[in-house]
């Protein structure tokens with residue numbers, strides 16, 4: 001019995017144990033299944049995707065995207081690492097946790113990409129940046145701004161300096177210049193035969209100019225575009241032709257230009273155009289000696305070029321186009337000049353460079369030679385204005401002229417109320433003459449030109465016309481110092497054209513910034529490939545001086561009314 005009962009209890013224990021073990025197994029199996037569901041079922045699918053061709057991904061949506069962004073970011077990263085361009089690196093940023101990505105990244109950093117590919121990518125990146133830069137040209141944005149596209153006053157017949165008379169209107173006899181231009185042209189047409197034979201000898205082009213502007217050389221079109229209110233229309237496509245012509249045409253003859261104190265040459269071109277040449281005399285970055293008086297400073301060729309660009313950026317359009325050029329002193333001056341006083345001054349320097357010094361009041365001696373390297377010389381070429389016999393000019397003494405003496409002071413330097421006198425003196429007592437002089441002072445202060453003793457106007461236009469800003473060779477001499485006295489007209493008179501003030505404010509805005517648009521504008525000059533026309537310190541001096549001008553205007557506003565000369569309202573000119 002005992003054995004039986006023992007056997008029964010053992011059996012029941014075994015049953016319980018068996019049940020327990022079954023339950024445990026079941027639980028294990030369930031747990032295992034749930035784990036396998038996630039961990040052990042997927043491997044076959046992933047292996048199938050890796051073995052299949054890339055075009056048939058099992059999960060194309062996400063995986064393909066990852067791959068694309070990975071390859072993109074690897075290329076931009078390699079560009080980033082080799083060219084230090086911060087743009088483009090964010091492309092794959094939101095997938096950084098992806099193990100796949102890390103792998104590709106590592107590959108890129110291990111420079112799986114060859115040098116050549118790197119260069120290509122780099123070139124692409126740079127191209128993109130340049131493209132972006134092009135799309136965001138500050139210069140273009142500036143010139144597209146309404147302040148640079150103000151409606152021009154409607155021009156009457158006598159608002160043009162020169163006109164080509166149409167065949168139909170013979171009644172107009174008021175205009176002497178016109179007549180002379182016409183006579184000139186007729187002479188060239190009637191004497192055509194004689195002219196032609198002569199011109200073939202001289203190397204001049206055959207001229208067959210008619211009243212059709214298509215037949216006119218660029219310099220003549222420039223002359224015919226001069227109006228009462230500006231020297232040129234910034235948007236006239238002919239301007240680029242004028243400068244291109246000066247920069248590339250064969251030079252036929254060179255003579256010294258008389259008048260003025262420093263060396264200047266007059267170049268002639270085959271189409272009867274002429275240009276005023278100023279040579280490079282000192283290195284571009286040489287700052288003017290602080291102990292030199294403004295009237296004994298060297299003239300700088302790059303200052304002539306930069307002044308033209310600055311005047312245009314200020315919206316004045318009062319300086320004739322100036323362009324840089326490299327010339328061969330042997331073949332383009334010495335061998336062709338008919339000026340014996342000039343050719344006599346040529347010599348070869350101890351290191352074998354060709355030099356000359358010409359004849360003039362200042363710096364025309366063996367001690368101050370103009371030298372090439374060994375023949376090549378940097379020069380500025382300025383477009384000539386119409387001949388004085390066709391378009392006579394009047395020279396005006398600037399009311400703020402310096403004393404041009406080492407010891408004397410001018411009246412305006414001693415008398416703070418000097419402007420009150422000027423304001424009552426014709427022609428400053430009416431029209432825009434006073435604010436025009438102030439415009440000129442602002443231009444001169446920005447480029448630190450102290451040498452503006454006179455200014456000129458075209459006689460034909462009387463007192464109501466723009467002022468020519470000629471002769472800017474003594475500008476841009478120092479970048480480390482500003483010359484506050486140049487701003488005396490603005491500070492003493494507290495008057496400014498509304499359009500000028502608004503443009504200055506625009507140019508102080510980071511979207512346009514004077515130094516940036518100036519750099520961009522100067523980069524269009526051919527001499528840019530030799531070296532920048534203005535060094536960075538000169539460019540940043542422009543921003544600093546612009547801030548000073550605006551501060552002077554604000555100071556005026558604190559103490560005066562009637563500061564703004566409103567030239568933007570219709571009928572106010």
Ligand SMILES: *[C@@H]1O[C@H](CO)[C@@H](O)[C@H](O)[C@H]1NC(C)=O
Pocket residue numbers: 328329330331375376
């Ligand atoms: C300049 O002209 C001289 C003389 O004809 C010539 O020897 C020299 O090579 C020329 N230089 C350049 C850069 O054209």
Ligand SMILES: *[C@@H]1O[C@H](CO)[C@@H](O)[C@H](O)[C@H]1NC(C)=O
Pocket residue numbers: 426427462463
């Ligand atoms: C122009 O200004 C001068 C002063 O320099 C004056 O004598 C002349 O009368 C003015 N001309 C006109 C037309 O107002």
